Amino acid sequence: MQAVVSGVVEGRHETRPVALEADVVVVGSGAGGMVAATILAEAGLDVLVLEEGGYVPAAVHGKLRQSQSLRHVWREGGMTLALGLGATPGVNVTMGRGVGGSSVVTGGVCLRVPEAILATWSRELGLTALTPEGLDPYYREVEAAVHVEQVPEEMQSRSTRLFGIGAAKLGHPIRPIGRNTKGCHGCGRCNFGCPEQAKMSVDLAYLPRLLAAGGRVWSDCLVERIEHEGGRARGVRGRLLAGPGRRGPRLTVRARVVLVACGGVHSPVLLSASGLAPYGSQVGENMTLHPGFRVFATFDEPVEGWRGALQSAYTDAFERDHVTLMSLFIPGSVIAATMPGAGAALMRRAREVPYVAMFGAMVHDEGPGAVWRHPFGREPVLLYRMSEADRRAMYRGIRLLGETFFAAGARRLYLPVLGLDGPLDADGFRRFELERVPPRRIECSSQHPLGSVQMGTSAATSGVDPDGKLWDTRNVFVCDGSVVPTSLGVNPQLTIMAMATRIAQSLRDRWRSMPLR
Amino acid sequence: MSVVRAEAPAEEASADPYVVLGWSSRAARPGLSAPWRRRARLVAEALFSTDDGPPPAARLDWLEEDLGDFFGHLGRRSRLVFVACLATIYFVAPLLAWRLCTLGALDWRARVHAIERLERSALSIALLGAKAILSIVYFEHPDAAREIGWTQQCKLS
Ligand SMILES: Cc1cc2nc3c(=O)[nH]c(=O)nc-3n(C[C@H](O)[C@H](O)[C@H](O)COP(=O)(O)OP(=O)(O)OC[C@H]3O[C@@H](n4cnc5c(N)ncnc54)[C@H](O)[C@@H]3O)c2cc1C
Numbered sequence: 001m002q003a004v005v006s007g008v009v010e011g012r013h014e015t016r017p018v019a020l021e022a023d024v025v026v027v028g029s030g031a032g033g034m035v036a037a038t039i040l041a042e043a044g045l046d047v048l049v050l051e052e053g054g055y056v057p058a059a060v061h062g063k064l065r066q067s068q069s070l071r072h073v074w075r076e077g078g079m080t081l082a083l084g085l086g087a088t089p090g091v092n093v094t095m096g097r098g099v100g101g102s103s104v105v106t107g108g109v110c111l112r113v114p115e116a117i118l119a120t121w122s123r124e125l126g127l128t129a130l131t132p133e134g135l136d137p138y139y140r141e142v143e144a145a146v147h148v149e150q151v152p153e154e155m156q157s158r159s160t161r162l163f164g165i166g167a168a169k170l171g172h173p174i175r176p177i178g179r180n181t182k183g184c185h186g187c188g189r190c191n192f193g194c195p196e197q198a199k200m201s202v203d204l205a206y207l208p209r210l211l212a213a214g215g216r217v218w219s220d221c222l223v224e225r226i227e228h229e230g231g232r233a234r235g236v237r238g239r240l241l242a243g244p245g246r247r248g249p250r251l252t253v254r255a256r257v258v259l260v261a262c263g264g265v266h267s268p269v270l271l272s273a274s275g276l277a278p279y280g281s282q283v284g285e286n287m288t289l290h291p292g293f294r295v296f297a298t299f300d301e302p303v304e305g306w307r308g309a310l311q312s313a314y315t316d317a318f319e320r321d322h323v324t325l326m327s328l329f330i331p332g333s334v335i336a337a338t339m340p341g342a343g344a345a346l347m348r349r350a351r352e353v354p355y356v357a358m359f360g361a362m363v364h365d366e367g368p369g370a371v372w373r374h375p376f377g378r379e380p381v382l383l384y385r386m387s388e389a390d391r392r393a394m395y396r397g398i399r400l401l402g403e404t405f406f407a408a409g410a411r412r413l414y415l416p417v418l419g420l421d422g423p424l425d426a427d428g429f430r431r432f433e434l435e436r437v438p439p440r441r442i443e444c445s446s447q448h449p450l451g452s453v454q455m456g457t458s459a460a461t462s463g464v465d466p467d468g469k470l471w472d473t474r475n476v477f478v479c480d481g482s483v484v485p486t487s488l489g490v491n492p493q494l495t496i497m498a499m500a501t502r503i504a505q506s507l508r509d510r511w512r513s514m515p516l517r
Numbered sequence: 518m519s520v521v522r523a524e525a526p527a528e529e530a531s532a533d534p535y536v537v538l539g540w541s542s543r544a545a546r547p548g549l550s551a552p553w554r555r556r557a558r559l560v561a562e563a564l565f566s567t568d569d570g571p572p573p574a575a576r577l578d579w580l581e582e583d584l585g586d587f588f589g590h591l592g593r594r595s596r597l598v599f600v601a602c603l604a605t606i607y608f609v610a611p612l613l614a615w616r617l618c619t620l621g622a623l624d625w626r627a628r629v630h631a632i633e634r635l636e637r638s639a640l641s642i643a644l645l646g647a648k649a650i651l652s653i654v655y656f657e658h659p660d661a662a663r664e665i666g667w668t669q670q671c672k673l674s
């Protein structure tokens with residue numbers, strides 16, 4: 001018996017082995033996978049999407065508590081850690097897991113890649129099609145599909161406005177950003193489900209189109225291996241999942257083409273488990289993370305930073321320092337969690353939550369990091385090493401955030417430094433030798449694992465060719481964050497969707513010449 | 518055969534807090550054993566105490582149950598990480614406060630002191646890990662959220 005919710009087949013209810021066939025099997029239903037699947041289904045191909053996570057309809061997700069979103073829609077409750085090698089902080093890497101992938105937990109930020117980055121892709125990496133003009137039609141298509149609109153000023157939270165006041169005083173004014181929203185009420189909880197279903201994540205913007213075109217989506221299906229011989233894939237196999245970590249009946253799919261879209265961390269895991277990442281290949285290497293840091297400041301007046309669009313403004317004035325400053329807000333419960341102290345001291349600080357403003361800094365990093373498949377567990381080992389430039393950018397970003405908040409009239413500052421006794425006032429911050437804090441004591445997070453199967457022009461330096469095809473295979477493609485050739489310095493979802501559109505359209509156009517299974 | 522469930526119904530019909538729009542979210546079984554949930558509770562009792570004493574028992578009961586559900590949805594690695602963090606607090610923190618016992622043997626004031634010592638040590642990352650999860654769940658209790666002024670009102674309200 002099959003359980004189908006809003007067109008998605010929930011694999012967890014299956015009690016017998018399942019064998020399916022399709023023209024194209026897409027592994028992973030996130031920003032890359034869902035977009036590519038939709039384009040191929042609309043071209044008339046028989047498309048099957050397999051997703052490891054469950055299906056939490058957007059209407060339900062918007063009603064969950066934040067911690068419920070974490071347990072149902074975020075991979076491992078948001079508790080994945082990349083181990084810092086050398087003078088590098090450990091990085092908390094967060095990802096979505098479920099129909100819609102990480103796209104359902106974004107802050108909605110939609111930015112195109114800066115032209116300077118695209119120039120290095122075409123000039124230095126030889127990816128001559130990935131120029132501003134070359135990518136423009138794909139960006140346009142995605143921007144229309146997910147409804148990118150500029151956040152109106154009145155939707156900015158007070159937290160962001162206060163930072164903006166400081167930034168203007170210091171001569172680096174913030175700029176509004178585009179987000180994929182339609183009818184946003186500004187409740188600041190986009191990372192944990194949108195109560196208004198206003199955030200146009202791929203489960204809302206693409207899934208209905210995919211299903212209308214006859215595409216099939218199965219949730220709770222973990223693909224464990226791509227079946228292949230002589231460089232040609234025959235399909236995939238894996239397990240239906242009866243619950244977290246509970247492997248259910250077998251699943252096999254025969255397909256003419258396999259499209260891998262498991263995200264920047266899990267695509268290399270699947271390729272490696274399938275024997276498609278031989279020794280010396282670039283699969284699992286070169287991962288960048290956009291390490292991020294947030295600084296809280298307390299003000300005398302109430303801020304209630306959750307009132308407003310979660311993310312609404314940014315500044316790229318420090319791109320030369322490899323830092324982007326970006327507005328954000330996190331739930332009151334998480335702010336309280338990161339405040340120092342215990343007992344009465346912690347609770348006194350937690351009562352400051354309504355007076356907290358915050359802003360983030362993201363490093364346009366070199367890294368690199370690596371993904372190692374765990375021989376016994378589902379989740380891989382992630383390693384990350386910061387370059388000297390990344391470290392400088394990290395300290396610079398934190399310092400800039402602090403200075404800007406004090407320029408805006410903040411009272412005190414909570415820095416992302418482990419083991420600090422409490423917040424710092426302006427004098428304390430000026431005297432504080434931030435740059436001498438060992439990187440391991442810096443609290444760091446990442447939402448953007450990228451480039452672990454990067455696109456390039458030779459197998460010696462990259463994982464896939466300029467069309468997204470895995471080197472040395474005939475019909476295995478990758479179309480997610482892992483193919484992004486370098487760190488971007490801006491949030492990646494729009495670029496991932498644009499690149500997936502490009503890869504899917506080129507596959508569609510070459511379909512007749514693809515090998516039969 | 519297909520059982521086609523309709524779109525989520527518009528009205529919330531269930532009194533079960535784990536049923537949302539007809540969609541059941543309860544974990545098949547708690548992801549933490551009873552002894553670890555009890556230890557988590559002891560840590561939370563100290564962490565969230567005020568000058569007036571620990572939080573009400575009913576709120577900690579709620580936390581204990583919800584924490585079980587939280588980890589019931591996660592894989593083995595996250596559970597192990599949380600238990601490792603909790604174990605560090607439970608067994609090592611008292612030693613840092615020169616008490617040769619576990620956290621469970623201390624009254625709540627002494628537990629607060631031991632946790633503060635751990636926070637200033639090289640093992641502070643373990644405290645951060647456990648404190649993050651405990652706080653995220655604890656402050657979602659409506660009374661706890663109210664106490665810290667976290668109203669979650671939106672811009673248009
Ligand atoms: C909290 C958070 C906030 C973010 N905010 C923004 C933002 O505001 N703007 C922005 O541009 N970007 C943002 N991002 C980043 C953006 O969401 C991701 O870069 C993007 O969604 C990645 O797309 P993807 O297709 O590579 O992977 P994902 O969207 O992560 O999708 C991969 C999917 O594959 C599934 N999968 C993995 N392995 C398997 C397998 N073996 N079998 C079956 N399924 C599998 C996963 O469960 C997952 O659902 C954010 C990310 C996070 C986590």
Ligand code: SF4
Pocket residue numbers: 108181183184185186187188189190191193194195196197198199308309310
């Ligand atoms: S801020 Fe807007 S897009 Fe984000 S959750 Fe609230 S209503 Fe939805």
